[in-house]
Ligand SMILES: Nc1ncnc2c1ncn2[C@@H]1O[C@H](COP(=O)(O)OP(=O)(O)OP(=O)(O)O)[C@@H](O)[C@H]1O
C-alpha cells in the first residue's frame with residue numbers, strides 16, 4: 001500500500017490562499033449567512049473597544065469630580081456593553097453552525113459520489129485509509145476553518161486596525177511604541193506559516209497511513225490471527241503512531257515558538273508604554289483618563305493579537321486538508337463516452353481485437369499482461385477461458401465491463417465498440433461474477449437483484465437462485481430477507497459464490513462474463529449448477545474462466561490464454577489432443593471430465 005512519500009499527487013509548492021479559495025463553490029450557498037455572521041462578529045469585537053473610551057470618560061469626569069452618580073452610570077454602560085458583546089457572539093455562532101455542517105456534509109457526499117465514479121485503476125493506486133481520512137478528518141478541519149479561523153482572522157484584523165487607530169488618536173507617541181513590535185511579529189508569522197504548512201501536510205498524510213493500517217488489520221483479522229502476525233502488526237502500528245506523534249510534537253513546537261513571540265513582544269511594548277505614560281501623567285502632559293483608555297485598549301487587543309498564531313496554524317491545516325480533498329476530486333472520473341459506434345454484421349457476438357493491456361501501476365519495462373488478444377465469441381456461444389495462474393484471465397474479463405481500459409486494441413459487442421456505448425447500456429448488456437464474490441450489507445434478495453434493473457421481482461429472484469443452486473437462501477432465518485454481508489449473517493465461501501452467480505444471471509444479460517464461478521463448490525453442487533447453467537448459457541453469449549474440465553465442458557469451445565495471447569481455440573477434446581500446454585493444465589483432473 002502507498003506510504004506517505006508515495007501518496008499520489010502530494011506536492012509541497014502551493015499557496016494556502018489559492019487552495020482555500022477553491023472552497024468557494026461549496027460556501028457560496030451559505031454566503032449570505034456567513035457574511036452576516038462575520039459582520040456581527042466584527043461589530044461585537046469593536047463594541048469591546050468602546051469600553052476603554054467609557055473608562056476614559058469615567059476617570060477624567062465623574063471620578064476626578066468625585067461624582068458617585070456618574071460612576072454608577074458609567075458602570076451601567078459598561079455592563080450593557082458586555083451583555084451586548086456576548087449576545088452578538090452567540091448570534092454569530094447560531095448563524096453559522098447549521099449551514100457549515102451542511103457544507104461539510106455536501107463536500108463529503110460529493111467526495112463519495114466521485115469515488116464511486118473513479119476508475120478501478122485509481123482505487124488500485126490509492127490506499128483506502130488515505131481516502132477514508134480525507135472523507136473524515138480533513139473535512140472536519142475544513143468545516144472548523146470556515147466556522148472559526150476564517151471569521152476571526154477577519155474580525156481580529158479589523159479589531160486590531162480600529163484599536164490601533166484609537167490608540168494613535170489618544171496619543172501618537174505611545175501608539176508608536178506599541179506598534180514597534182508589529183514588524184518582527186509579522187516576519188515571524190510568514191516564516192512560521194511556511195514551516196507549519198510542510199509539517200501539517202506530513203501529519204495529515206500520516207493519519208491516512210495509520211487509518212489504512214487499522215483498516216487492513218480489521219479486514220484481514222483472520223489472516224493476522226491465523227498466521228500469528230498480531231505482534232508484527234502491532235509493531236507496525238506502534239511505529240506509525242510514534243512517527244505521527246513525532247510530527248505532532250514538531251507542530252506543537254512550532255506553535256509554541258510563534259506563540260512565545262506573539263505574546264512576549266506586545267507585552268514588552270505595553271510595559272514600555274506604561275512606564276512612558278506614567279512619567280508623562282506625572283509631568284502633567286497626559287491626562288490619567290487618556291492613559292487608562294490607552295492601556296485598556298492595548299489590553300483589549302491582546303486576545304486578537306495572541307490568537308493570530310493558532311488561527312494561522314488552523315488555516316494552514318485547513319489548506320492542507322482542502323488540498324488533500326481536491327487531490328481526489330481532481331482525479332478524472334471514468335471518461336465520458338466517445339462516440340465512435342460502428343455496426344457490422346461481421347462482428348456480432350463478443351470480439352476482442354488486438355487487445356493489449358498493462359496495469360497503470362505495473363513496473364517500467366515489465367511485459368504487458370495482455371499482448372495482442374484476438375478472440376471471437378459468436379452470438380449465443382459460450383467460450384471457456386483457460387490458462388495458467390497469473391496468465392491474465394481475470395484481467396481479460398475485467399476489460400469487458402470496462403473496469404479497466406485496454407491500452408490498445410478494441411472490444412466489440414455485436415459490432416459496437418464498448419467505448420462508444422454509454423456505460424449504463426454496457427453494464428445492462430453485460431453481467432459479471434468475479435472470483436472473489438462480494439456481498440453487501442443488505443438482504444439476500446437485494447444483493448441478488450442488484451444485478452438487474454429495478455423492475456425485477458420475486459419470479460426473477462427465484463429463477464436466479466435456482467440457476468445458481470442457491471436454495472439455501474430460503475432456509476436462512478428470514479429467508480431471502482435475511483441480512484448478509486459485513487453487518488449481517490456470515491455465509492460460507494461457496495454460498496457467497498452462488499449468490500454472486502445468481503446476481504450475474506438474474507437480469508438475463510445478453511453477455512455473461514464469469515470468472516471461475518464454481519471454484520468453491522463441491523462436485524455435486526457444481527454438477528447441479530452446471531446443469532442449470534446450461535439453460536442460461538443457451539440464450540447468452542458467455543465467457544467463462546475455468547480451471548476444471550467439468551466447467552470447461554459447459555462451454556462450446558475453449559480458448560487457451562498463454563503469454564498474453566490466445567494461443568489456441570477449439571473444443572476441449574481437440575485441444576487435449578493437439579495442445580501440449582492445454583493437456584498439461586488439464587492433466588490430473590481429466591478423469592473427472594469423463
Ligand atoms: N490490480 C493489478 N495491478 C497490477 N497488476 C495486476 C493487478 N491485478 C493483476 N495483476 C497482474 O496481472 C497478471 C495477471 O493477473 P490475473 O489476475 O489476470 O491472472 P489470472 O489468470 O486471473 O490468474 P488466476 O488463475 O490465479 O486467477 C499477474 O501477473 C498479476 O500480478
Ligand SMILES: [Mg+2]
Nearest residue numbers: 393394395435
Ligand atoms: Mg483470476
